[in-house]
Structure formats: C-alpha cells, structure tokens
Amino acid sequence: MSAAEEAIDAVDAIAVELYALPPEQFTAARNARAAGDRELSGRVKALRKPTVAAWAVNLLAREGQLRDALELAAALREAQDDLDSAELARLSRRRRALVSALATQAVQLAHDRGVTVSGAARDDIQKTVNAAVMDAAAAAAVMSARLVRPLEASGFDAVDVTDAVGGSLPGLPDTPAPTRDDLAERRARKAAEREAREAERAAGEAGRELDKIEALLAKTRERSGLLRERIEDVRADLARLEAEEAKAARETERLDEEFGAAASRARAATKRADAARAAVSAD
Structure with missing residues (x-):
C-alpha cells in the first residue's frame, strides 16, 4: 500500500470516529484531531459536519441495522433481472x-443519544435508506458510516453520491453482471419455484377439502346409524302393537259371541217372565 493510500485510509478511520459523535460535538472534535496530526491536518479539517439525518443514518450503519435493507436490495435487483413483476410488487411493499x-429506528437511536430529529430530518432519513435499497452506489456510501448529507433516489437515474461522504468515496462491490445464461437459469429456477408453490397451494386446498368432506361423511354416517337404530326400535314397537291388536281382535270376537249368547238368554228369560206375569194376572 502506498503512502497516499495509507493516508486515505487513516483519514477515513478518523472520519468514522468523528461521525460517531453527536453533530454538535463534531466541529470541536474535528479541529482538535486536525491540530494533533500535522500530516493529516488539512484532510481532517476538510471533513464536513454531517446533517442530523445523515448522522442518524450513520448510526444505523454502525449498529448493523441495515443488513435487511441490503438483502432486500439484492432481491430487488434479482427480481428486476428476472422480469418477475409479481415478485417485484411483493418486494416493493416490503421495501416501503x-x-x-428503519427511519423510525434511526430516530430512536438519535433520541437515545440526546439528539432530537425533526419531521423534515426524518423524511431525509427515509429517503436516504430508500436510496440505499434502490442503488448500489448509495448503499456503499451509506454503509461507510461517513455520510454527511442525505441521499435520494429519483426514478431510474443513478443516485448522486457526489460529496455525500466524508473522506474517500467507497467503491462498489465487485459483482459481475449476470450473463444471458445466468438469467435464463435464474428465470427457469424462479418458474420452477412458482410452480412448486402453486402445487403446494393446490395440495393444501385439496387436503383441506378432503378433511371437510371426511368430517361431513363421519357426521352423515353417525346420523345414518342413529336413524337405523330408531327404525329398528319402531319396527319392534310395530310388531308388539300388531301382536297386541291381534290379541284384542280375538278377544273382541270371543266377547261378541258371548254377548250374542247372553242376549239370546236374556230375551228368552224376558219372555218367560212376561208369560209368568200373564198367568198370575189371569188367576
């Protein structure tokens, strides 16, 4: 490493320390640090005081709170490469x-350090984090933890990171652009994943429908069994009643015969009584 590169690294390291301080302490600390190091004095003195919004975003970077945002950025780029509109829509909702x-968290981190973040500054924090998600250069600037001004992504244009970082401007990670074969393979994998998800969804629905029908079938079988038992009880009652009715019919027939005989005897007795009374009256 050359002396110039070592000097740049040293200034960057000093910048990280200075930007960790609350903004109102920055200027005095920077001047004191510049006075204590003659070789780097000019470069350190050139470090600019960060805005409250930039300082709060630096807090997020130092606290390691931007990992999810960077992972989301990678997923968004992959979805864009794959022309996956459904995945882009889902990731865009997650991004918002x-x-x-994260903006709310940055405001809380600042509050914990005794710094109040205004509504306008909170908006700048939100725009800066959003820019880091949308643009690789903005992400590199934010992750340096040396941001001095807020960033903003506008449309499809690259985010302007000019003079946005104290010290050297961090380079972009060395990630080769995907080849046509890579994109084709990725899209095929995405299509297979979507097909698998759809198959799992269909299988889940079919399983739920099967469970529903099985429950209904169990209830119907139970009701059928109860009705069968009731029918058997009714049949037993009917057989008993039919037997009792037959017995009553036979008894009725017997009593009818006895009634007829008794009636005949009563008529004969009445005739004899009438004759006897007549004979007595004649005497």
Missing part, C-alpha cells in the same frame, strides 16, 4: 415497510 421501520 422496511424503510419506514
């Missing part, structure tokens, strides 16, 4: 929620 949550 995550950016808002």
Whole structure:
C-alpha cells in the first residue's frame, strides 16, 4: 500500500470516529484531531459536519441495522433481472415497510443519544435508506458510516453520491453482471419455484377439502346409524302393537259371541217372565 493510500485510509478511520459523535460535538472534535496530526491536518479539517439525518443514518450503519435493507436490495435487483413483476410488487411493499421501520429506528437511536430529529430530518432519513435499497452506489456510501448529507433516489437515474461522504468515496462491490445464461437459469429456477408453490397451494386446498368432506361423511354416517337404530326400535314397537291388536281382535270376537249368547238368554228369560206375569194376572 502506498503512502497516499495509507493516508486515505487513516483519514477515513478518523472520519468514522468523528461521525460517531453527536453533530454538535463534531466541529470541536474535528479541529482538535486536525491540530494533533500535522500530516493529516488539512484532510481532517476538510471533513464536513454531517446533517442530523445523515448522522442518524450513520448510526444505523454502525449498529448493523441495515443488513435487511441490503438483502432486500439484492432481491430487488434479482427480481428486476428476472422480469418477475409479481415478485417485484411483493418486494416493493416490503421495501416501503422496511424503510419506514428503519427511519423510525434511526430516530430512536438519535433520541437515545440526546439528539432530537425533526419531521423534515426524518423524511431525509427515509429517503436516504430508500436510496440505499434502490442503488448500489448509495448503499456503499451509506454503509461507510461517513455520510454527511442525505441521499435520494429519483426514478431510474443513478443516485448522486457526489460529496455525500466524508473522506474517500467507497467503491462498489465487485459483482459481475449476470450473463444471458445466468438469467435464463435464474428465470427457469424462479418458474420452477412458482410452480412448486402453486402445487403446494393446490395440495393444501385439496387436503383441506378432503378433511371437510371426511368430517361431513363421519357426521352423515353417525346420523345414518342413529336413524337405523330408531327404525329398528319402531319396527319392534310395530310388531308388539300388531301382536297386541291381534290379541284384542280375538278377544273382541270371543266377547261378541258371548254377548250374542247372553242376549239370546236374556230375551228368552224376558219372555218367560212376561208369560209368568200373564198367568198370575189371569188367576
């Protein structure tokens, strides 16, 4: 490493320390540090005081709170490469929620250090985090933890990171652009994943439908069994009643015969009584 590169690294390291301080302490600390190091004095003195929004975003970077945002950025780039509109829509919703949550967290981190973040500064924090998700250069600037001004992504244009970082501007990670074969393979994998998810969803629905029908079948079988038992009880009652009715019919027939005989005897007795009374009256 050359002397110039060592000097750049040293200034960057000093910048990270200075930007960890609350903004109102920055200027005095920077001047004191510049006075104590003659070789780097000019470069250290050139470090600019960060805005409250930039300082709060630096807090997020130092606290390691931007990992989810960077992972989301990679997923968004992959979805864009794959032309996956459904995945882009889902990731965009997640991006908005995550950016808002991180802005809230940055405001809380600042508050914990005794710094109040205004509404305008909170908006700048949110725009900066969003820019880091949308643009690789902005992400590199934010992750340096040496941001001095807020960033903003506008449309499809690259985010302007000029003079946005104290010290040297961090380079972009060395990630080769995907080849046509890579994209084709990725899209095929995405299509297979979507097909698998759809198959799992269909299988889940079929399983739930099967469980529903099985439950209904069990209830119907139970009701059928109860009705069968009731029918058997009714049949037994009917057989008993039919037997009792036959017995009553036979008894009725017997009593009818006895009634007829008794009636005949009563008529004969009445005739004899009438004759006897007549004979007595004649005498």
